[in-house]
Amino acid sequence: RKEVEQDPGPFNVPEGATVAFNCTYSNSASQSFFWYRQDCRKEPKLLMSVYSSGNEDGRFTAQLNRASQYISLLIRDSKLSDSATYLCVVNPGGNNRLAFGKGNQVVVIP
Amino acid sequence: GAGVSQSPSNKVTEKGKDVELRCDPISGHTALYWYRQSLGQGLEFLIYFQGNSAPDKSGLPSDRFSAERTGGSVSTLTIQRTQQEDSAVYLCASSLVPDYSYEQYFGPGTRLTVT
Numbered sequence: 001r002k003e004v005e006q007d008p009g010p011f012n013v014p015e016g017a018t019v020a021f022n023c024t025y026s027n028s029a030s031q032s033f034f035w036y037r038q039d040c041r042k043e044p045k046l047l048m049s050v051y052s053s054g055n056e057d058g059r060f061t062a063q064l065n066r067a068s069q070y071i072s073l074l075i076r077d078s079k080l081s082d083s084a085t086y087l088c089v090v091n092p093g094g095n096n097r098l099a100f101g102k103g104n105q106v107v108v109i110p
Numbered sequence: 111g112a113g114v115s116q117s118p119s120n121k122v123t124e125k126g127k128d129v130e131l132r133c134d135p136i137s138g139h140t141a142l143y144w145y146r147q148s149l150g151q152g153l154e155f156l157i158y159f160q161g162n163s164a165p166d167k168s169g170l171p172s173d174r175f176s177a178e179r180t181g182g183s184v185s186t187l188t189i190q191r192t193q194q195e196d197s198a199v200y201l202c203a204s205s206l207v208p209d210y211s212y213e214q215y216f217g218p219g220t221r222l223t224v225t
Contacts, residue, residue: 004152032211043201043216044153087152091211097143097166098214100153 001026004090006101013078013108020074021104023088033064033071034089038103044087047073078108112136114217116202122223123192131187131220135204142185143205143214144177146198153201159185192224 006023013019025033033050048055050062050071061074071090075082085103092099115134123129135142144156155169159179170176174192179185189196199221203214 008150043218045216046213049211097155097158097169099155100145102150102152 003027003092003099004088004101006088006104008102008105010105010107013075013082013106015078015080015108015110017078018074018076019078019106020072021086022070022072023101023104024068024070025088025090025092025099026069027090027092028066028069029093030069030090031093032091033062034098035060035062035071035073036087036089036100038085038087040084044100047086073104075106078106080108080110082106083108114202114204114215116200116217116220118220119218120221120223122225125194125224126191128188128190129192129222131189131200131202131222133185133187133202133217135183135185135202136215137183139204139206139215140182141205141207141209141212142179143203144185144187145201145203147201147219148198156187156200189222192222194224197222197224 035047036044037047038044050064054063059076063072085105087103088101090099117132140161142159145153147153157177158166174190177187199219201219203216205212205214
C-alpha cells in the first residue's frame with residue numbers, strides 16, 4: 001500500500017463553487033501533514049500545514065482525521081487562479097523525510 | 111532573498127552517459143533534499159542531507175545514483191550510465207532545520223531527458 005494516496009482527478013470546478021478532496025495515508029504513526037500546491041511545470045510550494053484541530057487560511061480549510069487516516073482540503077469561492085495540482089504530504093514517522101501523494105488536479109472553469 | 115536554485119534547467123543526454131545536477135540551497139538552510147518527479151507521478155524521495163550527519167540515502171533507486179553536499183551548502187546529484195527510465199524532473203529542496211515539521215522550499219528543478 002502506498003504511503004499517501006490521492007484521487008488525481010481532474011476536479012473540474014465552476015468559478016465561485018466549492019471543491020473538496022481527501023487524501024489517505026497508510027502509517028498511523030504519521031506525525032505531520034501538509035498541503036503543497038504545484039502549478040503546471042513549476043515547483044511545489046507550501047499551501048498550508050494541517051493541524052489536529054483543523055485550520056483555515058482564507059478560502060482554504062484543512063482537516064485531519066487520525067481515526068480514519070485521512071486529511072482533507074476544501075476550497076471555497078474558487079478562483080481561476082486556484083487551478084493547480086494540490087499535493088498531500090505526510091511525514092510517515094521515524095525519520096525526517098516526507099512522502100508526497102500524486103496530487104489532486106483542480107481546474108477552475110469560468 | 112534568493113531561493114533554491116538548480117542547474118541546468120534542462121539536460122538532454124544519451125543513454126549510458128553520466129550527468130551531474132547541481133543544487134544551491136537557501137543560505138543558512140541546514141537540510142537539503144533531492145526528489146524526482148516522473149510524468150504523472152508524485153515526488154519520489156531520493157536522498158536527504160542533514161547538517162554534518164550521514165545522509166539518508168534510502169530513496170536512491172540504484173547504485174548508479176549518488177549525491178554529495180560540500181561544505182554544508184551546494185549539492186550535486188550524479189547519475190552514472192543513464193537509462194531512459196531516469197528521465198524525470200529532479201527537484202531539490204531545502205529547509206531551515208532538519209525537522210520534518212519545517213517547510214521545504216523547492217528549486218525549479220532540472221528536467222532530464224535520456225535519449
